[in-house]
Amino acid sequence: MRPPPMGGRVAECRVVTAPLPLVTAPRRESAPSVPDRPPKTPTMNDKSPSRAVAWLVCALVAASLYGNYYVYDSIGPVADALQRQRGFSDQQIGLLNAIYSLPNVVLILVGGVLVDRFGAARMTLWTAAVCLLGALLTALSPGFAGMAAGRLLFGIGAETFGIATLAALAQYFVGGKVAFSMGLALSIGRLGSFSSDMSPTWFPQAYAQGWQPPLLIAAAMAAASFGGALLYWWLDRRVAAADKGIAQQQAQPFVWRDLLHFGKAYWFLLALCVLWYSVILAFRSTFAIKYFQHAHGLDLAAAGAMNSYVFLAAVFATPAFGWLCDRVGRYAPFLAFGAVLLPIAMALMALTATSLWVSTALIGVSFSLVPAVMWPLASRLVSPSRFGTAIGLMWVAQNAGIAGANLVAGWLNDRAGAGAQNPAGYESMMLFFGLASVGGAVFALILWLTAGRRAQERAALAA
Numbered sequence: 001m002r003p004p005p006m007g008g009r010v011a012e013c014r015v016v017t018a019p020l021p022l023v024t025a026p027r028r029e030s031a032p033s034v035p036d037r038p039p040k041t042p043t044m045n046d047k048s049p050s051r052a053v054a055w056l057v058c059a060l061v062a063a064s065l066y067g068n069y070y071v072y073d074s075i076g077p078v079a080d081a082l083q084r085q086r087g088f089s090d091q092q093i094g095l096l097n098a099i100y101s102l103p104n105v106v107l108i109l110v111g112g113v114l115v116d117r118f119g120a121a122r123m124t125l126w127t128a129a130v131c132l133l134g135a136l137l138t139a140l141s142p143g144f145a146g147m148a149a150g151r152l153l154f155g156i157g158a159e160t161f162g163i164a165t166l167a168a169l170a171q172y173f174v175g176g177k178v179a180f181s182m183g184l185a186l187s188i189g190r191l192g193s194f195s196s197d198m199s200p201t202w203f204p205q206a207y208a209q210g211w212q213p214p215l216l217i218a219a220a221m222a223a224a225s226f227g228g229a230l231l232y233w234w235l236d237r238r239v240a241a242a243d244k245g246i247a248q249q250q251a252q253p254f255v256w257r258d259l260l261h262f263g264k265a266y267w268f269l270l271a272l273c274v275l276w277y278s279v280i281l282a283f284r285s286t287f288a289i290k291y292f293q294h295a296h297g298l299d300l301a302a303a304g305a306m307n308s309y310v311f312l313a314a315v316f317a318t319p320a321f322g323w324l325c326d327r328v329g330r331y332a333p334f335l336a337f338g339a340v341l342l343p344i345a346m347a348l349m350a351l352t353a354t355s356l357w358v359s360t361a362l363i364g365v366s367f368s369l370v371p372a373v374m375w376p377l378a379s380r381l382v383s384p385s386r387f388g389t390a391i392g393l394m395w396v397a398q399n400a401g402i403a404g405a406n407l408v409a410g411w412l413n414d415r416a417g418a419g420a421q422n423p424a425g426y427e428s429m430m431l432f433f434g435l436a437s438v439g440g441a442v443f444a445l446i447l448w449l450t451a452g453r454r455a456q457e458r459a460a461l462a463a
Ligand SMILES: C[C@H](NC(=O)[C@@H](N)CCCCN)C(=O)O
Pocket: 069, 072, 159, 162, 186, 277, 371, 375, 395, 398
């Protein structure tokens, strides 16, 4: 019943003798190619209890992600109250979010290695605990330094938590539906982000009392996230205990040289991840609302709502695209399609008078499709025992890209004097994001046309 473990004492359990459900899917060591179809295995029989366990794990991971993403986005809604009541500057508020990414430029690789070393369940639990401590420190600190320390702690836990949750789903759904399960869990995470944005409407009394009650609600969400992680860890222990009879091998020690063996497709995917997430997260999370107000004449409420529809679309579309991907059994073409939509949307926004609804819809599809395919694809491009490391490396570059894109875009806007009086000042920022999105699309196309094609040829030859 136990999925192929990814870490701890049982990391290299891909060679098993018994025909156990959830265990036997063939995996690539470091194949530089994009699989056409998910491996067809006799695992995950519709009525088998192991399938029920896998979906229970998915539900617990999703619930845990909901709380985690809620906390991630909890600073924006209290930014105004922090300024009014505690006298925080814009820079200080910006730092409360930037401090999440900055340590991860280095630390997340360590996090990925730890996931491979200690296993997804243990690392989900430990990092959810770190996130809870971080959220509590943020909500209870009397001064800025304490709040910043809380956000730092949260960031250190949250990114490794993200890797551990992906690793958990890659393990339990190795026989099929990996994209659907990841899409479903991510969509619940997006719902957490959306709920955080909507929390002033849902908890008006809390916001009426000032900055602290909303952050205490966020800490409660982190506690719920920890609860989900605890249940998942407990379930995983039980599954492991039931599988005592399976031959287990020692975890492979981490070797830096292994990173070079990931294969070309992995590196194309990493480049896409950096460029695409830099545009999506730096533009959408930091500058989009301001840009909609100043360059497209929307008021604050309309600009915020327009931006939040991207999240809302992702809640429904991410699992749907994951399901489609599993069903059709193709990854790279979907990834390329989703990546190409982003530069089209950026061009429509920057160069034409087309309604913002059109570009928002395109970004919504891209924001749903690319993550729905990217992480399941990553789980198929590397050995299971190196999945955490592989994602860790992607997120090192991604965090550096997001932080860098934020800084460059802010600098371009300041240099051009962008603002309500000078909407044209946003042109250089839009050119920068446009070029980055084109770069992402190019890597997605290369991934499809080279590695993806080769995989098809190999499959045809094998047939
Ligand atoms: C799964 C993926 N997560 C990431 O890329 C993280 N490094 C950053 C997440 C920031 C919001 N919690 C995703 O959310 O698409």
